[in-house]
Amino acid sequence: MAKVITAPAKINLFLEVLRRCADGYHEIESLATAISLSDRLLFEKREDEKVTLQVVFPTEEPLASLFPTAAIPDNETNLVMRAARLLQRQTSQKLCGVNIILQKRIPACSGLGGGSSDAAATLRVLNEFWELGLASSELASLGAELGCDVPLFLSDFPVICTGRGEVFQPVADSATLPPLFLVLIRPWQGLSTPEVYRNCLPRASVTKEADGSAASIPTLLEAWRKSRSEDFAANLWNRLKEPAQQLLPELRDVEKALAELEPPCVGVSMTGSGSTCFGVYWDENSAHTAARQLQKQALGMVWVVQSGTGFQECFSSPSCG
Numbered sequence: 420m421a422k423v424i425t426a427p428a429k430i431n432l433f434l435e436v437l438r439r440c441a442d443g444y445h446e447i448e449s450l451a452t453a454i455s456l457s458d459r460l461l462f463e464k465r466e467d468e469k470v471t472l473q474v475v476f477p478t479e480e481p482l483a484s485l486f487p488t489a490a491i492p493d494n495e496t497n498l499v500m501r502a503a504r505l506l507q508r509q510t511s512q513k514l515c516g517v518n519i520i521l522q523k524r525i526p527a528c529s530g531l532g533g534g535s536s537d538a539a540a541t542l543r544v545l546n547e548f549w550e551l552g553l554a555s556s557e558l559a560s561l562g563a564e565l566g567c568d569v570p571l572f573l574s575d576f577p578v579i580c581t582g583r584g585e586v587f588q589p590v591a592d593s594a595t596l597p598p599l600f601l602v603l604i605r606p607w608q609g610l611s612t613p614e615v616y617r618n619c620l621p622r623a624s625v626t627k628e629a630d631g632s633a634a635s636i637p638t639l640l641e642a643w644r645k646s647r648s649e650d651f652a653a654n655l656w657n658r659l660k661e662p663a664q665q666l667l668p669e670l671r672d673v674e675k676a677l678a679e680l681e682p683p684c685v686g687v688s689m690t691g692s693g694s695t696c697f698g699v700y701w702d703e704n705s706a707h708t709a710a711r712q713l714q715k716q717a718l719g720m721v722w723v724v725q726s727g728t729g730f731q732e733c734f735s736s737p738s739c740g
Contacts, residue, residue: 421463422548426540427453428531428724429571430601430690430697432643433636436616436658438623444567444583445616450590450636452577454601454724458525458537460499462544465516470503474521486720487609490527491534497521498538498565505561506545514549526720528609530691532568539572559585576727579636596643599726600706602684604677605695606669606719615692618662632656646701652686655699663693670694673718680709694719 433450440446465471474493477486494500499521507514519541525533542558545551553561555573562569567584575589577596590596622632634656642650664670670693677687677698682705684698700706703725710723 420548421461422544423459423461424540424544425457425459426525426533426536426572427455427457428525428533428536429453429576430531430603430695431657432577432655432688433634433639434657434659434691435634436619436621438621440583445619445621446582447580447584448636449580449584450577450639451571451580452599452726454531454603454726456525456531456603456722456724458533458540459522460537460540460544461518461520461522462548463518463520464548465518467516468514469516470500470507470519471517472497472500472519472521474523476523486523487526487528487607488523490609491523498534498569499541501565502538502541502562502569503545505564506542506549506551509553509561510549510551517545517548526605526609526695528611529605529695530610530612530689530693531605531695532572532691535562535566535568536572538562538565538569542569543573590640592644596640596726597646597701599643600700600703601724601726602677602680602698602700602706602710602713603695603722603724604673604697604713604719606667606673608667608669608694610663610667610693612692614666615659615663618665619659620662622658648685648701651699655686655688657689659692660689663689667694669718670696676713676716676718680712682708684709 429451431449431451435448437446472493474491476488525531539562542562546553559570559573562573563585570585574587577590577593579588634654639654673696687698689696706723710721714721
């Protein structure tokens, strides 16, 4: 028996850091959507009880020589293996072994949630393989032990996240939201999520006069639903963008390049703790035209993706510059 599942990346259209908690975590408010860039996982049952993991990377040129592989382990520290071990500890029954092949297309340290998505896919598939019968809420609780973003990928998208990222509310009437076409650019260097958060000044620590942000998720969703470009752009927000730019000044060049694309983006932002940034378009042709311009600037890896699931094409520059 074998099963293949795709594990989508996500982007944060809105990410507010409300306050730092006493335990060092942060309370957030976020609007996230899945995108068509995804990893693929193959699960195949074994005759013994071993669980193995093999990580493979893109082989097509020129992507293969540019894909950042160093931060993606193929051992017990990988979130896929940690998810499998966590499930094994939930039962005393004898479980079959599984070979797992993880085909990576989502770079690490990019704010795209690739590792968390892989872990969520593993929880879902192995729960079925091993006939554990765990409910979605139970899988989400286990996922939270692996990382705050893991339960996100066990929810429906788009989704509003609150608390430390573990409280989810799927967006009502999401079928009425038009597709977004996004030009993603992941600079050659990634960013550490803990480091970005450590350098972030939460909203609670900033006066309203000094902050100046009036963005909100309800207004952003209304603008998305009605394709109101000006309101959509005004409500794209990421509190982590400024600390990310302080740690990786090249992000300012990336943001400037996105803002100067022709045809112009609806809006520009950064996802998660970075380093991936994106420009939003209402139509696919404009996104591809813009991506070809961005590709020539050799600022990083470039993709055109769609919100939800569907077609994804990867562009890349011939050298790392």
